[in-house]
Amino acid sequence: MKRIAAVVVATALALTACSASVPDQRPPGTSQPNPAPGAGPGPKTSAPYPFGTVQQKAPAIENGQVPVVRRITTDKPYVFLTMDDGAVKDPDALKLMQQNGTHPVLFLNEKYVKGHEAYFKQILDATGATLGDHTVDHPNLKGKPFEFQRQEICADADDFQQSLGVRPSLFRPPFGNYDQNTLRAAAACGMRVAVLWTAAVNDGHVQFQAGDKLKPGDIVLMHFRKTFREDYTAFVEQAKKDGLTPVPLADFLG
Numbered sequence: 104m105k106r107i108a109a110v111v112v113a114t115a116l117a118l119t120a121c122s123a124s125v126p127d128q129r130p131p132g133t134s135q136p137n138p139a140p141g142a143g144p145g146p147k148t149s150a151p152y153p154f155g156t157v158q159q160k161a162p163a164i165e166n167g168q169v170p171v172v173r174r175i176t177t178d179k180p181y182v183f184l185t186m187d188d189g190a191v192k193d194p195d196a197l198k199l200m201q202q203n204g205t206h207p208v209l210f211l212n213e214k215y216v217k218g219h220e221a222y223f224k225q226i227l228d229a230t231g232a233t234l235g236d237h238t239v240d241h242p243n244l245k246g247k248p249f250e251f252q253r254q255e256i257c258a259d260a261d262d263f264q265q266s267l268g269v270r271p272s273l274f275r276p277p278f279g280n281y282d283q284n285t286l287r288a289a290a291a292c293g294m295r296v297a298v299l300w301t302a303a304v305n306d307g308h309v310q311f312q313a314g315d316k317l318k319p320g321d322i323v324l325m326h327f328r329k330t331f332r333e334d335y336t337a338f339v340e341q342a343k344k345d346g347l348t349p350v351p352l353a354d355f356l357g
């Protein structure tokens with residue numbers, strides 16, 4: 104047991120040391136939708152490619168409907184984290200996210216952001232997270248009239264543009280439930296893709312769709328909940344265990 108612990112510590116140290124020598128490879132003047140790890144004050148981790156550069160394209164919008172993406176097709180050891188809703192504002196979330204460059208997409212609801220803009224803006228600015236649209240009120244959209252759905256999706260993006268200074272273009276339907284009107288409404292609101300997931304973290308445990316490990320290309324769902332620390336830590340540990348590096352989803356949906 105002692106020996107295993109020593110190896111783990113050595114690996115962690117190696118990661119830290121290694122990252123310090125990896126410079127930010129982004130050309131000067133390039134926009135920074137996803138700052139490279141180390142942009143914040145936390146320990147640095149190595150970047151496998153210059154974050155904020157498109158690695159893969161999203162499927163095209165067809166027939167006025169955004170494509171639905173459940174996982175990213177890649178042979179590289181990458182995994183993608185998403186954080187939903189925004190109901191509980193854990194005061195340690197920023198620090199935790201700075202300690203590990205997980206580059207999540209935050210699919211937020213306006214009803215949870217309202218009055219807490221500074222909390223989320225700080226996270227977005229300091230951690231390389233991407234903002235996503237998750238509707239204003241988190242309704243089950245499936246079966247609802249087009250106009251209702253359009254309003255829920257568009258108003259979320261409009262409000263974030265005003266209050267957070269960013270307009271999202273990635274969308275996640277609440278509960279993962281959608282129909283054709285959802286995909287049309289998302290496109291009408293300027294969304295490029297509807298993002299679902301292939302694994303989730305609940306109560307500090309990673310739940311897999313199949314098997315017992317995360318696989319390259321998995322999109323992982325967690326929430327801003329009371330168990331934020333446990334859930335976040337469980338994801339970081341699982342990714343490490345499975346040899347996967349969390350990278351920005353937006354780079355693979357260019």
Ligand SMILES: [Zn+2]
Nearest residue numbers: 187188277278
């Ligand atoms: Zn949700």
